[in-house]
């Protein structure tokens with residue numbers, strides 16, 4: 001076969017890519033899953049160690065594929081155990097990854113874009129504007145290069161995952177496949193402002209959990225802080241969710257940022273309750289991570305508790321999310337935001 005001028009990153013390859021490489025070179029009798037299991041699940045980058053492949057095949061694989069990963073440029077560790085890494089795309093655009101250990105659960109928070117097009121008013125990534133789509137290689141490098149145990153994956157880092165849907169679904173296939181990371185889809189959550197066309201596809205084509213960033217039950221107020229509400233109204237998002245089957249532990253959650261004196265009143269809780277209580281949904285109340293220069297402040301824990309109790313009246317399961325990594329700029333986009341303004 002013709003060997004490409006530059007090598008193809010192995011991080012991002014799926015079983016069909018490997019089978020094709022084998023077929024073109026006349027090695028179709030060998031199992032293409034072996035190399036992917038070796039690399040993804042066993043995290044072993046040494047192709048020569050795959051001794052069920054003949055030497056010639058290993059040689060070919062080393063000529064075609066590169067096992068190198070994008071490496072983080074900067075790392076911070078919080079006093080609560082949360083860690084955060086800053087990466088740059090091959091073209092130099094910043095993005096970040098967080099790792100959050102919590103008892104027997106270790107969650108990685110992945111970015112899907114550098115920056116974001118949606119410009120939510122409370123969000124640091126939104127203020128950066130859009131820089132670049134991340135490739136499957138750039139997304140999987142986050143997971144492989146930090147070299148940490150991982151039980152859960154959340155797409156809640158920089159960017160809007162449903163604005164990079166084809167790459168997102170390609171990555172989720174690698175995460176869930178038996179030849180990939182073999183992670184059950186119920187341990188993967190995609191968070192979105194509700195990009196309707198791809199939300200519909202996510203509901204039908206994938207079985208991972210869906211988290212909708214809601215932040216206000218009132219369309220006019222939601223549009224004030226999430227401009228995407230004008231294009232993708234919450235009532236249409238809910239209509240799409242009503243058609244999704246939430247079975248086999250697939251979870252639907254609504255993320256609700258609590259902003260002091262803005263969206264944390266009893267009326268908000270009641271309107272939120274009646275908007276979503278017919279869905280099999282869980283509500284995550286998120287304390288707002290203060291960003292210097294923005295007019296929003298965090299709701300007190302006491303007020304968050306009152307808000308939670310009001311929502312409970314609607315039969316909803318509600319949790320108040322612990323704010324993690326406060327001392328290391330762990331809010332979405334804060335590290336990359338700083339890097340974009342100071343390192344470039």
Ligand code: SAH
Pocket residue numbers: 122123124155156157158159160161191192193212213255257286287288289290291331332
């Ligand atoms: N674009 C997607 C996923 C990335 S943002 C989305 O918006 O859902 C992940 C979550 O972080 C969203 O719920 C978002 O509203 C929230 N978020 C953004 N800025 C925040 C801040 N300063 N404090 C707390 N949560 C924030």
Ligand code: SF4
Pocket residue numbers: 116117118119120123124125126127157158159160193213332
């Ligand atoms: Fe983009 Fe999500 Fe931030 Fe909104 S909250 S600007 S959609 S990353």
